[in-house]
Amino acid sequence: MTVTLDDIRIAAERILPHVHRTPILSSAQLDAIAGCELHFKGEHLQKVGAFKARGAHNAVFALSEEQARLGVATHSSGNHAAALALAAKRRGISADIVMPSNAPQAKVDAVKGYGGHIHFCEPTLEARETTLAAVRAEGGQTEIHPYDNDQVIAGQGTTGLEITEQLAQTPPDVVITPVGGGGLLAGTAVAIKSLWPQCQVLGAEPSGADDAQRSFRAGRLIEQTGPDTVCDGLLTSLGVRNFALIQQHVDDILCADDSTIIEAMQLIWSRLKQVVEPSAAVPLACVLAHPERFAGKRVAIVFSGGNLDLAKLPW
Amino acid sequence: MTVTLDDIRIAAERILPHVHRTPILSSAQLDAIAGCELHFKGEHLQKVGAFKARGAHNAVFALSEEQARLGVATHSSGNHAAALALAAKRRGISADIVMPSNAPQAKVDAVKGYGGHIHFCEPTLEARETTLAAVRAEGGQTEIHPYDNDQVIAGQGTTGLEITEQLAQTPPDVVITPVGGGGLLAGTAVAIKSLWPQCQVLGAEPSGADDAQRSFRAGRLIEQTGPDTVCDGLLTSLGVRNFALIQQHVDDILCADDSTIIEAMQLIWSRLKQVVEPSAAVPLACVLAHPERFAGKRVAIVFSGGNLDLAKLPW
Structure with missing residues (x-):
């Protein structure tokens, strides 16, 4: 594709x-x-x-009803985290966001402000991926990668x-x-x-x-x-x-x-x-x-x- | 009036x-x-x-040809100085700007950039008014006050x-x-x-x-x-x-x-x-x-x- x-x-x-x-x-x-x-x-x-609002909204609103029901998830410490939380809120579904424990407070507040569920982890790529996998294993959320x-x-x-x-x-x-x-x-x-x-x-x-x-x-x-x-x-x-x-x-x-x-x-x-x-x-x-x-x-x-x-x- | x-x-x-x-x-x-x-x-x-660009342009373009020929003058350390210099440049006339010696460099540069003639004076209202009066006594410029x-x-x-x-x-x-x-x-x-x-x-x-x-x-x-x-x-x-x-x-x-x-x-x-x-x-x-x-x-x-x-x- x-x-x-x-x-x-x-x-x-x-x-x-x-x-x-x-x-x-x-x-x-x-x-x-x-x-x-x-x-x-x-x-x-x-x-x-x-600009992250564009990709996040397109990905969230492209989901089938069945997919959407289980929500979305990502790991991000940046603008994509807030964008995904907002897009999920607009569609009325949940967003689980894995963030490193050292993420800037402003970014954490933005995600919370849009109703995203934050999962803190160690600030390494491995910890972020492991935490995201664990969250998705439990809830079946669709992963929305920030760019890939x-x-x-x-x-x-x-x-x-x-x-x-x-x-x-x-x-x-x-x-x-x-x-x-x-x-x-x-x-x-x-x-x-x-x-x-x-x-x-x-x-x-x-x-x-x-x-x-x-x-x-x-x-x-x-x-x-x-x-x-x-x-x-x-x-x-x-x-x-x-x-x-x-x-x-x-x-x-x-x-x-x-x-x-x-x-x-x-x-x-x-x-x-x-x-x-x-x-x-x-x-x-x-x-x-x-x-x-x-x-x-x-x-x-x-x-x-x-x-x-x-x-x-x-x- | x-x-x-x-x-x-x-x-x-x-x-x-x-x-x-x-x-x-x-x-x-x-x-x-x-x-x-x-x-x-x-x-x-x-x-x-x-917004100072509005008043300065109106005042400069409202001058008669006779007035305009002698140019305009003001004392200002702020946005009016740059606005008057620009308006005068647009009309093709001279602008003499009396500025206190402690005016911020950025404001001085802005006036110069628009081709205004700067006259530095002591940073007191009295010195500014005296210097402006001297400039106008010599050149006959119309004073454009910043607000009054x-x-x-x-x-x-x-x-x-x-x-x-x-x-x-x-x-x-x-x-x-x-x-x-x-x-x-x-x-x-x-x-x-x-x-x-x-x-x-x-x-x-x-x-x-x-x-x-x-x-x-x-x-x-x-x-x-x-x-x-x-x-x-x-x-x-x-x-x-x-x-x-x-x-x-x-x-x-x-x-x-x-x-x-x-x-x-x-x-x-x-x-x-x-x-x-x-x-x-x-x-x-x-x-x-x-x-x-x-x-x-x-x-x-x-x-x-x-x-x-x-x-x-x-x-």
């Missing part, structure tokens, strides 16, 4: 009542600084403050589909999204390449967690070990389904270091007046780090999310 | 090519926290990052006029703006009360700079001395023209202390994902400080601006 434009169109219709059609933002001052024409898709203004899941990828792809509608009058030369597990990049690439074959699609990654770039260039999945970056949303390795779609549809993956990412984040906050998380600033950082590549181009960028601890800013 | 709805309508037409029609923002989560239905007019997304000026008030009033258009389907019960010199509050009150006589119009002020509330309740102008608040945009005393309009059209002026203002600011940043300056958070702080007064009401709030030093946040 793979994800196609049709899957993304079905996802768009399915999640329409539950998510926001986020706006495209721009700033003449930022364009002057970057030397190109920038259009930002504001997924930090999405439900739960991140076709319905999740199709849901995230609705971001790209909306870009093709919102920028239809003047299509961009390049679309850039952050890449962590690869759900947003893979889904967006399918939508963009299906409708705008000439448009480049790029992934943007922190230099300190560059498994996607290394995997893409080597032609085989290379696991992320010991990531070192302020981008807490991009620490994970690429998913298998995601990598296959990225190999097929993405043109390149660029990197930027943390100091450029923080500079980009400050530009977004001070010029666009938008609160985005570090991960969301990586595409602009890649533009700033490779000015020759983007000079004079029309560039669409996805702001992936806006959730962060305001008391612990990276500057 | 005074400011009427007609003046505001003329201003709206005059500044149309030069300023943004800013969006109205909302958040179901914020509504739940505040216990009322909130609609935020996003003037932090305005040109120069503040009918064209400036009419320009700021276009904020209120846009609210009546954007919320026409479901008019609010209350409109609240921050109040410093009183340009935004006076202009908005004229527009709102002319078109929606039943709608309450309130000013919102930091407790540490409460000259507007004291003046309003005493029925005479009381000067602000020794203001003590994080709201650097609201330190000044009410203007004479502003106070007259506020007495005529405003229902009340509320105060909130700095800790509530900072709490409101953090809610706006974390829930709406919008970077607003402390002054812009005062209306929401007043709602949080007086919950009984707003319970269940439809409330429109003006975010006055979004310019602040990201390295010096008040928390």
